[in-house]
Amino acid sequence: MQRRDFLKIAGIAAAGCPLYGQMQMQSFLKPTATPDVAKTDFTLEIAPITIELSPNRIISTIGYNGTSPGPLLRMKEGVPITVNVNNNTDVPEFVHFHGLLIPSDVDGSEEEGTPPVPPHGKQTYKLTPTPAGVRWYHTHTMSMDDLHRGAFTGMFGFLVIEGKNNPGNFDQEHFLALRDWEPYFTTQPMDTDDLNPSGPQPERPPTAEMNTSTPGLEVQSDIYSINDKSLGFGDPIRVKQGDRVLFHFLNASAIEIRNIALPGHKFNVIALDGNPVPTPAAVDVVMVGPGERVDAIVEMNQPGVWVMGAPEDPVREGGLGIVIEYANQHRTPVWTAPPKSVWDYTIFGKPPSGPAPTEKIDMVFAKIPRGAGKFNSFTVNGKVYPHEQEFMLKQGTRYRLTFHNRTDDSHPLHLHRHQLEIAEIYGFKPTSGVIKDTVVVPTYGRASVDFMADQPGPTLFHCHIQQHMDYGFKALLRYS
Ligand SMILES: [Cu+2]
Numbered sequence: 001m002q003r004r005d006f007l008k009i010a011g012i013a014a015a016g017c018p019l020y021g022q023m024q025m026q027s028f029l030k031p032t033a034t035p036d037v038a039k040t041d042f043t044l045e046i047a048p049i050t051i052e053l054s055p056n057r058i059i060s061t062i063g064y065n066g067t068s069p070g071p072l073l074r075m076k077e078g079v080p081i082t083v084n085v086n087n088n089t090d091v092p093e094f095v096h097f098h099g100l101l102i103p104s105d106v107d108g109s110e111e112e113g114t115p116p117v118p119p120h121g122k123q124t125y126k127l128t129p130t131p132a133g134v135r136w137y138h139t140h141t142m143s144m145d146d147l148h149r150g151a152f153t154g155m156f157g158f159l160v161i162e163g164k165n166n167p168g169n170f171d172q173e174h175f176l177a178l179r180d181w182e183p184y185f186t187t188q189p190m191d192t193d194d195l196n197p198s199g200p201q202p203e204r205p206p207t208a209e210m211n212t213s214t215p216g217l218e219v220q221s222d223i224y225s226i227n228d229k230s231l232g233f234g235d236p237i238r239v240k241q242g243d244r245v246l247f248h249f250l251n252a253s254a255i256e257i258r259n260i261a262l263p264g265h266k267f268n269v270i271a272l273d274g275n276p277v278p279t280p281a282a283v284d285v286v287m288v289g290p291g292e293r294v295d296a297i298v299e300m301n302q303p304g305v306w307v308m309g310a311p312e313d314p315v316r317e318g319g320l321g322i323v324i325e326y327a328n329q330h331r332t333p334v335w336t337a338p339p340k341s342v343w344d345y346t347i348f349g350k351p352p353s354g355p356a357p358t359e360k361i362d363m364v365f366a367k368i369p370r371g372a373g374k375f376n377s378f379t380v381n382g383k384v385y386p387h388e389q390e391f392m393l394k395q396g397t398r399y400r401l402t403f404h405n406r407t408d409d410s411h412p413l414h415l416h417r418h419q420l421e422i423a424e425i426y427g428f429k430p431t432s433g434v435i436k437d438t439v440v441v442p443t444y445g446r447a448s449v450d451f452m453a454d455q456p457g458p459t460l461f462h463c464h465i466q467q468h469m470d471y472g473f474k475a476l477l478r479y480s
Helices: 005-009 315-316 465-471
Strands: 042-052 058-064 071-076 081-087 093-096 122-127 132-139 155-163 172-181 182-188 219-222 223-226 238-239 244-251 258-262 267-272 275-283 285-288 295-299 305-308 321-326 359-366 378-379 395-408 413-414 419-427 437-442 446-453 461-464 475-478
Touching: 093 122, 132 244, 132 295, 155 172, 219 465, 244 285, 244 315, 267 285, 285 295, 305 315, 395 413, 395 437, 437 446, 461 465
Parallel strands: 042 081, 071 155, 172 244, 238 321, 359 395
Antiparallel strands: 042 058, 081 122, 093 132, 132 155, 172 223, 182 219, 244 295, 258 285, 258 305, 267 275, 267 295, 305 321, 359 378, 395 446, 413 437, 413 461, 419 446, 461 475
16 A cells, blocks of 8 residues: 555544543543552563554564553552563563653663563562653663664553642543654665754854764664554544543654644643643644653644644654544545644743752763764763763752754753753753753754752663664763
8 A cells, every 4th residue: 555545544444442542531630530540560561562553564563561552551659569570572671661750770771770671581660650740661672783672662651640639621631652663774864853954053063073974874764653553544533622632642763753733723732741831832733752742732623534643744644643533524534734833842931040050061962973884873972881980960969961962963862760951952042940851952952951969879861762872872870
């Protein structure tokens, strides 16, 4: 089937059981009415699985509990939980709990010293979930040159930590993981990373100093899905005029930043990486970098049948979308391109107040092009991992961490076990109150984030693009 045929048959949905559909009505913002929904004991089975993106596109991969995404793990803030992991594969595995403030030995990172789940063995993680909000869990193994390992597999799922208050005001909610499948190496990646290529580039070196060596291999995919279905092949999201629908977007891709639009509707962004923003704001296009989450409410006030999906035609037609169907509306799903839009974290923030932290850490990122057939590598402050004694933290100290992106890519930068408050980004735009665990720093861009060093133990920092991390884009922060 040609990709352009997707839209023609959109709406003729294959029968299937939605993993996260209208069956899932409890809010992450308030305790659920039924006490047995949030649990304290979870089991994850790591094993080969198949997922049917469409009747003629069945993917073989590795997943949790027979599906991808894996089960939604719903827990209560502050109530200790146990996760039992059984590994039915031939390689050691790590389950990382992304966005949680938990000790290094259960965080799920080899670099931090978390014990592995041995091949054909088991491991138990005991932790106390915090903070409230939409988090996620995923494998944290390295892939290197094997595109069937690590974050290229189906080993990921949503993790929701229910808070104690803040009842939400919405009619239904949906957990939507954006994914790509069957990645391959390429020398000519399709570059959809830059929403605003004309944006400020304070870290762009003078032309004479640019490294113009032939770049190495990048990873690309052109098969996409939201959860386990490509556009046109899952159940549509059924809404009524006037519904307020809360979407929880997660970019579970190992490869690329993604954008989502819904013709005729705006996304009112209320939380980033699970953390409520100071200034909720409406946007036409939501950008989600690998590892990031965006929570947005859409007021359903344009009756019809619509495609909600990626603005880039090859990506949407390759499967990154889902049909939104109003009650009593019957027609072919409609897509129209959104207005030109530039994603800007600072519109959700508030003006800075109070002094900046006086303790500063600078990280300068460089890409070393390796040439045809090889993998590019990355350095942090000109050094390769693990940066012995380079980044030492004093407990109880607040730091300003400045990222200098001297590369020709945007990077989603993730700090484990801590929360980052954006202080300045996009060429010196100041802000406060935007709390994240993963921040996309644009091409040749700079960003400063503040964090409190209050989680002793080795702490991994890395780019959330798997290949970048594996080939050097990471550092280990230590407490002195
Ligand atoms: Cu990167």
